[in-house]
Structures are given as structure tokens and as C-alpha cells.
Amino acid sequence: MPLRPALLCLAIAASAPTLAAGGIFGFVDDDGVEHLSNVPDDKRYRLVLADRFEPARAALRAPRGVLALPFGQRPFHDSVLRASRDTGVDAKLLHAVITVESGYNQRAVSPKGATGLMQLMPTTARRYGTVNLLDPGENIRAGARYLRDLLALFDNNLELALAAYNAGENAVIRHGRRLPPYAETRRYVPLVVAHYRRMQGG
Template identity: 35%
Template sequence: MKTGTVSSKPRVKANYSENGIVSDLGVEKRKVFQYKQTNGVMVFSDQQPLDADYQVLLYECFACRVDSVIDWYKIPLFTSHFATDVALAARQYQLDPALIRAVIHAESAFKIGALSKAGAQGLMQLMPGTASDMDVDDPFNAQQNIRGGSRYLAQLLSQFNGDIDLTCAAYNAGPTTVMQYRGIPPYPETQAYVKRVKILLKRYQKALAS
């Protein structure tokens, strides 16, 4: 937290290459700076603070790359993968199974062993803290990961009154960030993520109904 004098150089808790990090999914990780204002409000920004201690957050997911060349309207779908687990989670948390599939597709492209540099794990890319909160002991267990991710999705849907856009934005960038901006955060990656999840959602809805 700042004091009465401005420090000459802020401390950084995490740092990464200026050129980003490319995962095994070919997704470049981009920076978001997290820091606390003097009034105690937590800020998330794509601009490095000049006079505050900060932490670098790197969001990484299959659907987050702004300059992705993937045609999201034509990319092959995974309509039968983990069918029992998705169906059970959808029924337990009263979710559209197409939404669960769209989020899994956007997060990990259905790679059960997906692990981001930021520590997100498994099919629905659960951070360790979220996994613990959702009672997930093994995030690389498909059933547990889908159950935990779906439970989290259901909580976000309830928090944001069923708004799919805000729920997806919160899943990607965190509910606090969405509340801070009172809408989808102005991060290109999050905006791309929301758009692509919605494309996938409509496609999965159509495919699962046929």
C-alpha cells in the first residue's frame, strides 16, 4: 500500500517475458497488473502502476488469443467427450450442458491435462484456490474438474443474475474485476473469450439438439 511518499520504484511480485509466453496450445499469455489503491480497492489493469506494489496476472486459455486464426464458427466440436460427467454436472447444478462444453472447449480444448503457467488446471482450468473452494481434490480428474468448474459456473450465473456475458467474463477475469468495471472488463483477451464462448455455446446447443 502507498504511503505519504512515492517510492522511486514499485516492487513486483511476479514477472515474465515482455514478449509473453506461448503455451502448448499456442496461446500467448498477456499481462494484467493487480495492485491495491490507497483506499484499499483492488485494481486490475493492463497498465503497469508507477507508484504501487503490484502482481502480474497472466490469463491463458484456448479462446483468449485476440489474434487467433481459428474459425470459431467451424472448429470441430466435442459433443460426446466426457458425456456422463457433463450430464451429471449439468443436472446437479441446473446448467445447460452446452454451456459446460463451451467453457471446457474455450478453456482447454478438452485437454484433461492442461496446465497454464499461472497454475490453472485441467479441463475447466481451475485455479488451485477455486478448486479447493469447489471441493475438488484432483483437478486433473475429469469428473471432479467438470463438477467443480460447473459448480463455479452456477455460482457466477447466480451472482450475475443469469447474464451469460458477465458470467463468462467473470470465469475468465474474475468476478471482482467484472464488478469493478460493472460489465465485461476492457481486456481484449476477456472480450475475445466471451465472444468465442458464446459462439461455441450456440453451436453446442444446436449440435446437442440434433
Template identity: 40%
Template sequence: MTLLFLVGGISNALADIYKYVDKYGRVTLTDKPNNSKYKKLVKTWKGWEQAKSQIALKDFDKNQQRHSSTIDWVAKRYGLPPSLVHAVISAESAYDTNAISRAGAVGLMQLMPETAKRYGVVNRRNPVDNVDGGTRYLRDLLVMFDNNLQLALAAYNAGEGAVKQYDNKVPPYKETRNYVIKVIDFYKEYQEKEV
């Protein structure tokens, strides 16, 4: 399978990123903080976290090893590079089967209830079922967007409707643009390890 890497419009140069959460829970990310309430984030295996947080890299490695053969098998079953599925899982859950997002996404591939239902996943916490449903969804997004990896990843993050709404371009959402960059970075790292 050939995947297109189109980087126009998404910068791969990563500046320092700062996060601020206001009293209403609204999150602001910026590279130019205008007050001391912004906290610097750092890129980790789990994504972007506050600089002071401790990263449990041993848990990441242990969980990755525990689920690696299942992920590889499912990816190959659906014709996707295992390194791509690993990259999505790294960005989505850092291999934490118990991960739950504020939006209600659950498991390794962070399946939303509607997506799980669409792909017949009854137990989103079951790693095999979750990876199976998430991998089929990713494969279908790649087909939908003519193997354009950036668009498929943007759709995985923001929904295919958001990508279509913006004329088959990556939506102008910071979270989605950062997500696409992060997954592609992980994907490249995993591809290098396979060689």
C-alpha cells in the same frame, strides 16, 4: 434457466487477429499489425492459434466423446445447460484433461488453485472433480450476476472481482472480451447440435 445475451460493447464480427510476443514475454493482440513480427491467428476448436499450427481435431473429438456423459450429467445436476458447460470446456481446454495454463489453471475447466479449494476439488486433474467444481463455480457466477451470461463468463475468465471493479460490466481486457465471444459462439454451436 434463462440466460441473458447482452452483446452491447462486444463486437461479434471477427476481423483477422495478429499476435506478437516481445522479448519480455508480453503478448500483444491486434487487428492492425505494424510489422512482420506479428503472426496471424486463426479461430479453431481450440480457440485462437497461429495459422501455421496443426489442429488435432480427432483428439478433440475423441476427448469430447470420452467426457461428454460426465459433463452432461454434472451440468444437469447443477441446473445448467450441458451445451454451456461444453462451450466453456471447449474454450478453456479443448477437452484436454492435462491442460495447464501459464497462470496455473488445470484440467478441463481450467480451475485455479483458489477456485478448486473453494469448491473442495482436491485433484484438479480428475475430470469428474474438475467438471464438478468448474460447473458449480459457473452456476454461482450466473447467480451472482443475475443470469447475465456475458458477465458470468467474464468473471469465469478474469475473476468476479474484475467484473465488480468495472461496475458489473465486462472488463476492458481484450483476452476477456475475446473469451466471452468465443464461449458464446461455442454455446450457440452446441445448442444447434442439440436441436
């Protein structure tokens, strides 16, 4: 859906925190093509408003009917399969993470700046050579690589890997390789696991 001109022209005082968090930038070119990125590498980019998600609630905002679809019919499945083949991370697990992280909203941005389908922080994405977190393929590929590395770090303990994905690996290590006592993380981990188990049984 084309960006409304009013959104493209926004210049509000509250934009500074959004810029610090990463923000989403966009413009419509002379041919009417919409361009969106978290990297404003063209002078035509302007800051646009973005949805802000708390990961544990994002699944509630998924498009109607998406959660009822078999995992193979869900949005972005081809990108998920490619990332799964590249990393060895189960495609169903990637779908479960996407469900909870963004509700399949590729433009989702958290208050802390986590962006895109798998809600990656820009610093994390850069580890894996990802620049445009709003590109679904790039986002999923980087998220899958990060999840692969977390599973290896925590000896394939799914709950600890998911806790690290949500709160950071250092938080899990700092708390004795146990679930950190953070309310969001304590909600997040069982929710992802529940979606994953449901797809495994489907």
C-alpha cells in the same frame, strides 16, 4: 500414454515458477500404472512438463474432429451430464467452456496455474472441495458449480458470468458489472458464446 522416464526425472531450474503455479506431478508405479496429479501427496511424484494454454486459443488445439462432433458425442460427456444435473447448468454451456478453456486437454495448465478441462485455479477449486484438478470428473463438477454461482451472482447474464469465469468475479464487479477491458476476456466471452450457440443449433 505412459509418461516418458525423462519427463519424470526432470529437475530444472525453471521448475520453481511451475511449482508456484500449481504444476503437474507424475510417476509410474511398479505395475506400470501412470499416476498424475496436481497434488504431490506421494513421495514418488516428480514434477513433469505440462502444456500451457491461453484459454482463448485452446479450442484451436482440440483433437482433430472433436469440434465437429455433436455435443453428446464429445469427450467426457458423461461427466458433463452429471455436473449439469447436479448444478442446473446447461451441458452444452459446459462443453463450450471446456472447448475454449482447454480444448478437451485434461492436463492443460495455464501460465497462471489454472488446471484441467475447465481451467480452474486451485484456490477456486478448493471452494468446492476439489483436490485433484487433473481428475476430469472433479474438475468438471467444480467448474460447473463455480459457473452456476457466477450465473446467480450476475442475474443469469451469460456474458458477465463468462467474463467472471475468465477474469474473476471481482474484476467484473470492479468495472461496474460490465465486461472488463481485458483483451483476453474480450476474446474469450464471444468465443464461448459462439461455441455454445453452435451446439444449441446442432
